[in-house]
Amino acid sequence: xxxxxxxxxxxxxxxRAEILEAAARLFAARGFHGVSIEDIGGAVGVxxxxxxxxxxxxxxxxxxxxxxxxxxxRESAVTVATAAAGPEETLDALLDVQxxxxxxxxxxITVHDxxxxxxxxxxxxxxxxxxxxxxxxxxxxxxxxxxxCPAARLRAATHAVFGLLNSTPHSAGELAAQDMRxxxxxxxxxxxxxxxx
Amino acid sequence: xxxxxxxxxxxxxxxRAEILEAAARLFAARGFHGVSIEDIGGAVGVxxxxxxxxxxxxxxxxxxxxxxxxxxxRESAVTVATAAAGPEETLDALLDVQxxxxxxxxxxITVHDxxxxxxxxxxxxxxxxxxxxxxxxxxxxxxxxxxxCPAARLRAATHAVFGLLNSTPHSAGELAAQDMRxxxxxxxxxxxxxxxx
DNA sequence: ACCAAATGTTAGTCACCATTAACGTCATCG
DNA sequence: CGATGACGTTAATGGTGACTAACATTTGGT
Numbered sequence: 348x349x350x351x352x353x354x355x356x357x358x359x360x361x362x363r364a365e366i367l368e369a370a371a372r373l374f375a376a377r378g379f380h381g382v383s384i385e386d387i388g389g390a391v392g393v394x395x396x397x398x399x400x401x402x403x404x405x406x407x408x409x410x411x412x413x414x415x416x417x418x419x420x421r422e423s424a425v426t427v428a429t430a431a432a433g434p435e436e437t438l439d440a441l442l443d444v445q446x447x448x449x450x451x452x453x454x455x456i457t458v459h460d461x462x463x464x465x466x467x468x469x470x471x472x473x474x475x476x477x478x479x480x481x482x483x484x485x486x487x488x489x490x491x492x493x494x495x496c497p498a499a500r501l502r503a504a505t506h507a508v509f510g511l512l513n514s515t516p517h518s519a520g521e522l523a524a525q526d527m528r529x530x531x532x533x534x535x536x537x538x539x540x541x542x543x544x
Numbered sequence: 545x546x547x548x549x550x551x552x553x554x555x556x557x558x559x560r561a562e563i564l565e566a567a568a569r570l571f572a573a574r575g576f577h578g579v580s581i582e583d584i585g586g587a588v589g590v591x592x593x594x595x596x597x598x599x600x601x602x603x604x605x606x607x608x609x610x611x612x613x614x615x616x617x618r619e620s621a622v623t624v625a626t627a628a629a630g631p632e633e634t635l636d637a638l639l640d641v642q643x644x645x646x647x648x649x650x651x652x653i654t655v656h657d658x659x660x661x662x663x664x665x666x667x668x669x670x671x672x673x674x675x676x677x678x679x680x681x682x683x684x685x686x687x688x689x690x691x692x693c694p695a696a697r698l699r700a701a702t703h704a705v706f707g708l709l710n711s712t713p714h715s716a717g718e719l720a721a722q723d724m725r726x727x728x729x730x731x732x733x734x735x736x737x738x739x740x741x
Numbered sequence: 742a743c744c745a746a747a748t749g750t751t752a753g754t755c756a757c758c759a760t761t762a763a764c765g766t767c768a769t770c771g
Numbered sequence: 772c773g774a775t776g777a778c779g780t781t782a783a784t785g786g787t788g789a790c791t792a793a794c795a796t797t798t799g800g801t
Contacts, residue, residue, distance in 0.1 A: 376661065377661060377662075378575045378576065378577060378578075378658070378659075378661075378662075379575065379577075379578070380575055380576075380577030380578045381575075381576075381577045381661075381662065460714070461575075461658060462575075464573060464574055464575075464578075465574075465575070465578065499718050499719050500719060500723070500727065502715065502718050502719075503715045503718040503719040503724060503727065504727065504731065506711050506714050506715035506718070507708050507709075507711045507715070507727075507728060507731055508708070509711065509714070510707040510708050510709075510710060510711025510714065511704050511705070511707050511708040511711075511735065512704075512707075513707060514703050514704045514706065514707025514708075517657070517703050517706070517707065518699065518700045518703035518704065521696050521699050521700040521703070522696050522697060522699075522700040526697070527700060530697065530700065530701065530704075530739055531704060533738040533739065534701065534704055534735035534736075534738050534739050535735070536738065537734040537735050537737060537738035538708065538731035538732070538734050538735040538738075539731075540734060541730040541731050541733065541734030541735075542727055542730065542731045
């Protein structure tokens with residue numbers, strides 16, 4: 348109804364990506380089971396079963412979406428962690444990665460931490476693994492900053508910080524991104540210091 | 545299959561509450577559309593359409609659930625705000641209310657900020673209103689602590705703090721509640737100070 | 742121009758699910 | 772007792788939605 352039938356040339360280009368993006372937006376808004384194949388097709392200008400030319404099914408679409416998100420996050424974290432000067436700088440860089448992702452792709456973040464339960468088993472394990480590795484990247488850095496703190500506490504604090512940073516989809520529109528990002532960074536920094544300091 | 549058929553006397557007592565509790569757990573785990581009436585009935589030992597003796601339908605059940613949650617939160621906030629000595633104490637009390645609710649009823653918190661979109665219109669508006677009033681309770685207190693800070697920033701910071709506090713369902717089992725609660729309080733306090741200070 | 746792969750379309754099919762109907766049971770209260 | 776209402780049960784019913792089948796159309800390589 349709104350988008351999609353722009354240029355007929357673009358259609359051939361990256362339908363897959365277009366579908367994934369539209370599906371993410373819809374899943375974030377109404378939940379996996381609240382969105383039909385027809386809805387997703389309609390959002391990109393094709394209708395219904397055309398999606399089966401690009402994906403094995405609705406489950407496969409979700410699996411690929413979450414796998415992509417968790418891969419990207421983890422990869423960014425690894426890059427940042429290896430290229431860093433010290434734990435303080437690494438933590439700042441990790442925060443920036445997560446904040447950038449959350450503010451630039453709110454729908455992906457929303458889907459990422461709501462819909463894992465709907466991913467069928469082969470992929471679910473892998474996504475969980477990537478998520479765990481991502482968390483461990485944070486925990487490692489935090490442990491360097493405060494070796495005496497038990498790992499369980501560091502992990503819990505990390506999840507709390509994710510909750511803080513991933514709140515952007517909920518407060519969309521309240522504040523401009525240019526104001527939101529440094530505020531989130533400062534809040535997260537202070538929260539971490541309070542948790543493990 | 546698991547619970548429910550304990551005492552036949554308890555059955556007559558509070559079926560409604562039992563149903564609401566089971567439904568909350570299921571909705572939190574699989575999402576509103578991922579749970580069938582049959583599932584909910586089965587979870588309390590009756591099967592399927594028996595629920596219609598207690599609720600007008602699946603939508604009505606969700607509406608009542610969210611209305612109850614937002615009412616309880618707002619009422620607690622009002623109580624705390626009127627009985628308080630000063631803004632600092634009020635803020636501490638508000639934090640304790642939210643932390644207690646989030647750690648004691650993780651399923652309710654999860655449903656509360658995921659499923660509003662599935663509530664039909666008469667109730668949706670009312671729930672939104674209660675949620676807005678709850679947020680305003682926080683914003684009012686924060687404004688007293690820092691009058692120069694623009695309201696939009698206070699609102700965004702409040703949402704971020706909710707994200708932090710409501711992260712408990714995600715980090716369930718990492719840390720004992722007795723350790724988790726003061727840590728969340730300290731993190732939230734520090735995050736607020738960093739945001740508006 | 743011709744073939745094959747890619748990409749769509751529309752019309753089934755089949756399962757699931759919310760809701761209703763029609764029909765018991767049992768306790769309470771007159 | 773006997774009726775009434777609370778609470779359940781098992782069969783429809785009707786709609787929706789994922790997926791498949793059968794049938795175009797386009798397109799790029801030869």
